[in-house]
Amino acid sequence: MMEQNTITQQDQLDQAFYYIKELKERVDRLRELKEMRSRGMIGFRPAQVEVRNLDPNLEVILVCGSRTRFMFHEVISVLEEEGVEVINASFSTVGDRIFHSIHCQSY
Structure with missing residues (x-):
C-alpha cells in the first residue's frame, strides 16, 4: 500500500x-x-564621489540628493588632515541633486 x-x-x-x-x-x-x-532620514540615492588628481592639484566632486544628510565641513576636515589645502569650494543645485566642487592643492 x-x-x-x-x-x-x-x-x-x-x-x-x-x-x-x-x-x-x-x-x-x-x-x-x-x-x-x-x-x-534616508536619502533616495547614495552620494557619488569623484576625485581627480591634477598634480599638484586635486579636485573632489560630490554629488548627492537634496535630502541626503552629510556634513560638508567634515569632508573639508578630512581633506586637510590628508595634507591638502582647500583653495576653493562651491556648490550648485540642479533639480533634486546638489553638486559640490572642492579644489585643493598639495602642501
Whole structure:
C-alpha cells in the first residue's frame, strides 16, 4: 500500500496563520521605511564621489540628493588632515541633486 501525505485542516490553518503573520511583518517594515523616507532620514540615492588628481592639484566632486544628510565641513576636515589645502569650494543645485566642487592643492 502506498502511503499518502494528507494535510489536515489544522495544518492548513497553521500554514495560513504563519503566512499572514509573515505578510504583516513585511507590511510593518515597509511602512517604517516609508515613514523614515518622508522624514528625510534616508536619502533616495547614495552620494557619488569623484576625485581627480591634477598634480599638484586635486579636485573632489560630490554629488548627492537634496535630502541626503552629510556634513560638508567634515569632508573639508578630512581633506586637510590628508595634507591638502582647500583653495576653493562651491556648490550648485540642479533639480533634486546638489553638486559640490572642492579644489585643493598639495602642501
